[in-house]
Amino acid sequence: MADIHVEEFYKDAAIALVQLYGAFPRRINLFVEDIAGPDEPDEFGLHSKRHMACFGALLWLSEEGLLRYIDTIRQEALDQAVLTRDAFIRLSSPAPQALAREFGVPEEGSASSLPPSVKEDLSTHIHLIRTALRSGNSARISQIMQTTFFADRGNY
Structure with a gap:
């Protein structure tokens, strides 16, 4: 902790x-x-x-x-x-799939009925940050913020 x-x-x-x-x-x-x-x-x-x-x-x-x-x-x-x-690009970019799964975002190719564009939006760093804040779970907030801060900046 x-x-x-x-x-x-x-x-x-x-x-x-x-x-x-x-x-x-x-x-x-x-x-x-x-x-x-x-x-x-x-x-x-x-x-x-x-x-x-x-x-x-x-x-x-x-x-x-x-x-x-x-x-x-x-x-x-x-x-x-x-x-x-x-920061805007980082927040708008998709988080790692493993983390998105932990936050309940359906995987690519899953049987989910969500359109791909919606799945993509649900997996962005900003969406996961909002989800973590709504949960009030400090460990989740810390986890997504660490991922956001340490995201590979080479892609921008």
């Missing part, structure tokens, strides 16, 4: 990528509270460790080339954030 802060990182990153993908190609403000939940700064105006970890995850996504933004809004949001080309 991963450390709790790593599981929270995967969940924060997943939520942020889903929000950005849903708005693509528009730029949006990506608020930490929308991802990690409400936060009340302490008497000195400092945010909680949880809030700062989420903000750090957003900055990390940018540093790793998965999103761009114009500026930060204090430590509360990224202003005018958008997915990068590489």
Whole structure:
């Protein structure tokens, strides 16, 4: 089992990528509270460790080339954030078949009555991330995010 802060990182990153993908190609403000939940700064105006970890995850996504933004809004949001080309392609691409099967996506050539285009859409990284988030299962979220982060970038 991963450390709790790593599981929270995967969940924060997943939520942020889903929000950005849903708005693509528009730029949006990506608020930490929308991802990690409400936060009340302490008497000195400092945010909680949880809030700062989420903000750090957003900055990390940018540093790793998965999103761009114009500026930060204090430590509360990224202003005018958008997915990068590489992130959009990665999220839109099919996940490995073994992982898609684990998430209930029918295999190619199976007796499923789903059209091939629907099967292909159900096997994309973004669909599996959304499915994992809906399940609330930390292990599933971690698994699909690791697969998404470590996907072969040579195909882009």
